[in-house]
Amino acid sequence: MADQDQDFQLSNVQGDILIGLSKITEIFYFFQITNPAAFQSQLPNLTPLITTADKATGEKEAIRAFKVRKQQKLSGIITGDVLPVVGVNIAFSQKGLVKLGVIPAGTDALDEPLFAAGQKSDAFALADKGVGDSPEKFTPDWDEAFLQQTHEIHGVLLVTGGSFDMVNDKLDAIKAIFTVDNASSIAEVATLAGDVRPGKEKGHEHFGYKDGISQPAIKGVDDVDGKKPLPGQTLVDLGVALVGRGKDVENHPKRAPWAKDGSFLAFRKLPQFVPEFDKFLVDNSKPIEDDFPDAPNPADILGARMVGRWKSGAPLRITPLADDKELADDPLRNNKFKFNPDSQEMCPFAAHIRKMNPRKDLLKFGPSEATVDPHLILRRGIPFGPEVTTEEKLTKRTKYERGLYFVSYQSDLQQGFSFLQKAWANNPAFPFPKNPGVENFQPGFDPIIGQVHGEVRAMTGHNDDATDESLPLERQWVQSKGGEYFFSPSIKALRTVLAGQPEPTPTQ
Known part of the structure; x- marks a missing residue:
């Protein structure tokens, strides 16, 4: 210290x-x-x-x-x-x-x-x-x-x-x-x-994905009295x-x-538009070939590639072909991974968890302590609203408001929450792959929280057989209804x- x-x-x-x-x-x-x-x-x-x-x-x-x-x-x-x-x-x-x-x-x-x-x-x-x-x-x-x-x-x-x-x-x-x-x-x-x-x-947010797995550890708090950060947990x-x-x-x-x-x-x-999000996954998922009888639901695969984790919390980077609940429930393994900065085959560059914590992706710009760590935040949010009703599932339209009350703590708003939203989630050129192999290639928006004025968003990497293929994101399934900055x-x-x-x- x-x-x-x-x-x-x-x-x-x-x-x-x-x-x-x-x-x-x-x-x-x-x-x-x-x-x-x-x-x-x-x-x-x-x-x-x-x-x-x-x-x-x-x-x-x-x-x-x-x-x-x-x-x-x-x-x-x-x-x-x-x-x-x-x-x-x-x-x-x-x-x-x-x-x-x-x-x-x-x-x-x-x-x-x-x-x-x-x-x-x-x-x-x-x-x-x-x-x-x-x-x-x-x-x-x-x-x-x-x-x-x-x-x-x-x-x-x-x-x-x-x-x-x-x-x-x-x-x-x-x-x-x-x-x-x-x-x-x-x-x-x-x-x-x-x-x-x-x-x-x-422990899951309303889209169904396990939340809060990847939190940074704090020097002087999480590394004292015999404590150690979990494998893969960043000590900031x-x-x-x-x-x-x-x-x-x-x-x-x-x-x-x-x-x-x-x-x-x-x-x-x-607020989160869950029935509409689920419909998008079904409508845009890639059919599974017949010789993979144990393959997961195609919609679950697309959702995992948009988030970067399966609903259980298992990271796509470790288990790209199928969910693994045992892995997800193991804190010694569920966060122990790095991204390959040259590839989005196992996890899209635009996947939500990769946008929010681009492990190893920015090493060419400097060490993690300078390029990633200052932007990590402590997330303390909680879901709100009722579970999706049968009527909403059938009509595939949101009737009752539900979502997340997002709370984050940081010493610097411009380097923390604001940076993550503006420079990473809303930036279709981030992260910056070394050799994408495609001229004018852009990874796309964070499909979960990325926002833009007056344009249709898109992402790449949703199809692991053609990772440069673009997927139009027809709407924002998370839409801010307000907030404020406070000092604790x-x-x-x-x-x-x-x-x-x-x-x-x-x-x-």
């Missing part, structure tokens, strides 16, 4: 950032601060409820032990299906920090232009759907809450737990903290609830996740000192600067 990180403590970091809050259900409560002075006086009463990274670690260990006891039918003193664990974190928008007087209006005290401007100002560059042919004239096709035409979003409370009742009760208790004599210092802008999918679909600098740590210090020397140990949160509401402060900052008290000193 670098010298400037010797004072690092998990107890000073909000738990969702480095560890992730344990959850079956999660509520995102977006709020406006109506009485800044009252809010700051009440914030110290919330701080003890915040789940820190060390507490989140302990809770995950307790949940693992509980599952073992449950499997062995030795419940001990704990009964029920889930542990009564509830997590709480809080984050603020630029407008919220200005409202509290923490940041002067019109300034970029955190040296993060995207955060200062807000996500709505970034919607055109992200290629979200909307009306207008320039950033200045653009109005994104977002939910009203995120357009913020009537109520600004100043912050978001993240509350997680094993059931909706647990989470809702905790949210009510938090609201009570900010209420005195029936007067509240905050007002609701929107409340969104997500749930882990049921039964065998647990602490400063990739936290402000004021590691390489973030040299990359952003002008950031406000109180921001240390905080992280930028990118939130996106991403350290515990010290919540107790001091955010509460209207003096900035913490290095010894505090």
Whole structure:
């Protein structure tokens, strides 16, 4: 660990950032601060409820032990299906920090232009759907809450737990903290609830693919006390996740000192058009020859080549011809692979997981620490909405909204979420193969999250017998309906600067 990180403590970091809050259900409560002075006086009463990274670690260990006891039918003193664990974190928008007087209006005290401007100002560059042919004239096709035409979003409370009742009760208790004599210092802008999918679909997003397999490991967190990153897991600098740590210090020397140990949160509401996606796979899949009787469903093959993994989570790079659930369930093998920068026969260049983490593809431009690692993010999202109904399956049309509440943490939005979406997912020329063998060859868009204004997207590599063949992608099956950029402060900052008290000193 670098010298400037010797004072690092998990107890000073909000738990969702480095560890992730344990959850079956999660509520995102977006709020406006109506009485800044009252809010700051009440914030110290919330701080003890915040789940820190060390507490989140302990809770995950307790949940693992509980599952073992449950499997062995030795419940001990704990009964029920889930542990009564509830997590709480809080984050603020630029407008919220200005409202509290923490940041002067019109300034970029955190040296993060995207955060200062807000996500709505970034919607055109992200290629979200909307009306207008320039950033200045653009109005994104977002939910009203995120357009913020009537109520600004100043912050978001993240509350997680094993059931909706647990989470809702905790949210009510938090609201009570900010209420005195029936007067509240905050007002609701929107409340969104997500749930882990049921039964065998647990851990899978709504298209059916196992999610969250490839997360980076963090130096000083995942490689201490005898711990080691899993095979294939990238170990990144602490400063990739936290402000004021590691390489973030040299990359952003002008950031406000109180921001240390905080992280930028990118939130996106991403509805998914599942019946339409499934129909596309059926309509565009390649028939299997008769001499392969045990071959997987053709639609599953096409889906795997678009995602880069089978639905089980097994990586196409290791098992390109058939799904392998045993491999998928083995954390020592399911992420242990590199891409061949000269070929997309086993995994398309445009496949979602290859776009988001082009392992070895960029080595000709420099080491991974310089070309890939700074752009990796910590993903903490959760699905929302009901399972696909029989009616939707029959009509092949979405009737009920469902998708993913995307959450990522990073010390630098421009190098993290924003870079991944704009420079990699939305860039048909990325990644850059060394010898594609075809003049003017382009891998194509990320077929899952890639976006473009006014054009039909396409990808190559869907057909492993003709990898330069282009596949038109008739629509976007994931469409953003809005979001915001937030900052998740350290515990010290919540107790001091955010509460209207003096900035913490290095010894505090």
